[in-house]
Amino acid sequence: MVAERQAEWENGSDCHTEAVLLKGKEERERMSKAEETRICVGTDLHKLQMTVCAEQEETGEVLLSEQYRTDAEGYEAFCEGLHRIEEETGKPIAIAVEATGNARYFKNRMEKEGFEVLVVNTNKFKVITASTKKTDKQDAATLAYYLMKGMLPESHLCDQTSEELRRMLKARSILVSSMVKIKNQIHGMMLGYGIETKAAQLQSKKKRQELIQDLADHGYTQFSALSLQVTLNIVDAIGEQIKAVEKQIQEMVREDDTVELLMTVPGIGLINAATIASYTKDIERFDHDFKRFASYLGVVPSVHNSGDSEHYGRITKRGPQTLRTAFVQVAMGMIRQPQKTGEWKLMKDYELMKTNKGTGRAVIALTRKVARIVFAILNTREPFNPELMKLDERNKKQTA
Numbered sequence: 001m002v003a004e005r006q007a008e009w010e011n012g013s014d015c016h017t018e019a020v021l022l023k024g025k026e027e028r029e030r031m032s033k034a035e036e037t038r039i040c041v042g043t044d045l046h047k048l049q050m051t052v053c054a055e056q057e058e059t060g061e062v063l064l065s066e067q068y069r070t071d072a073e074g075y076e077a078f079c080e081g082l083h084r085i086e087e088e089t090g091k092p093i094a095i096a097v098e099a100t101g102n103a104r105y106f107k108n109r110m111e112k113e114g115f116e117v118l119v120v121n122t123n124k125f126k127v128i129t130a131s132t133k134k135t136d137k138q139d140a141a142t143l144a145y146y147l148m149k150g151m152l153p154e155s156h157l158c159d160q161t162s163e164e165l166r167r168m169l170k171a172r173s174i175l176v177s178s179m180v181k182i183k184n185q186i187h188g189m190m191l192g193y194g195i196e197t198k199a200a201q202l203q204s205k206k207k208r209q210e211l212i213q214d215l216a217d218h219g220y221t222q223f224s225a226l227s228l229q230v231t232l233n234i235v236d237a238i239g240e241q242i243k244a245v246e247k248q249i250q251e252m253v254r255e256d257d258t259v260e261l262l263m264t265v266p267g268i269g270l271i272n273a274a275t276i277a278s279y280t281k282d283i284e285r286f287d288h289d290f291k292r293f294a295s296y297l298g299v300v301p302s303v304h305n306s307g308d309s310e311h312y313g314r315i316t317k318r319g320p321q322t323l324r325t326a327f328v329q330v331a332m333g334m335i336r337q338p339q340k341t342g343e344w345k346l347m348k349d350y351e352l353m354k355t356n357k358g359t360g361r362a363v364i365a366l367t368r369k370v371a372r373i374v375f376a377i378l379n380t381r382e383p384f385n386p387e388l389m390k391l392d393e394r395n396k397k398q399t400a
Helices: 002-036 072-089 103-112 136-149 160-192 205-217 222-252 257-262 270-279 290-297 321-335 345-357 359-380 393-399
Strands: 039-045 049-056 062-069 093-098 116-120 301-306 309-315
Touching: 039 072, 039 103, 039 136, 049 072, 049 136, 062 072, 062 136, 072 093, 093 103, 093 136, 103 116, 160 205, 160 222, 160 270, 160 321, 205 222, 222 270, 257 270, 257 359, 270 321, 290 321, 290 359, 321 345, 321 359, 345 359
Parallel strands: 039 093, 093 116
Antiparallel strands: 039 049, 049 062, 301 309
């Protein structure tokens, strides 16, 4: 009898212990779930003002719907409002903002306050742009809602060093573009005087000054020479600015191992190496998958499916145009060095495709192959090996 009671007590004790443990587990799960919920803030950011909408993740209750100016006082008031909500609810703050010109400043400012910030890729999130009811307040609420659902595509922001390098490269690009336009104006001006000029005549100061003498030889007045001289002075000034910017870029990448590595590839000079490096510093985000990198680069063909038919169109051209242009320039650089690249298989493929498909498609195909080579170099951190590019005996027979 005593033994039966002892066993009954032990069983009851086990049941009681199990119930306590189960209740404790449920409590921990409930608390963990509460900790996981956030206050989701959608921010419609503009140059002079921003409209925000803060919603509680588990209930969808709107806790804040205001408009702030994007000056020091506006940011301070915005942060105070979020910190107040954070203290009242005990929940962390998560903010969604579309990728705009001042999104980087906004992100840095909010992260210093301890808030999580997600910059939305607007190219992959068309809900706002396609909305029939498009107001700042509605856009902010839409961002908050989709942030709660975890359905916002994130836009990658590079680090500050890469951003500074990109801006310097952009400044050089603007200067070079201006130089080309002015030189074209000079060609047009001289043609108007009945003098045909070539690109080589504008490559040096000496040759540019000779154009003034050409005007005199053709009997034009000093005023014609004066207008040409002013334009040539602008070309000289821009040329000096380009040299100064290139010197600064060289200094910025002086100790950059990636730039040094990229310049081992024939066709990649300092500017293109710096451009590629500024966009691929965090190459790990592509997970060693070249297809993802090629898609980011925008050199993959667009695909259209309808029923059983599948059509491949032009390349998507999505992603940074500056980076894509750099790779095209590298491909063109390889084409211009037949003494180095003539025996490479990819160049043989280029020549064959050029004959069958045309130069444009052949250059794009070559660009994609160059991108694959660069992608491999960036992942392996090994310099370019030209021996791997050469045709072996079997391939030579096949192409003969």
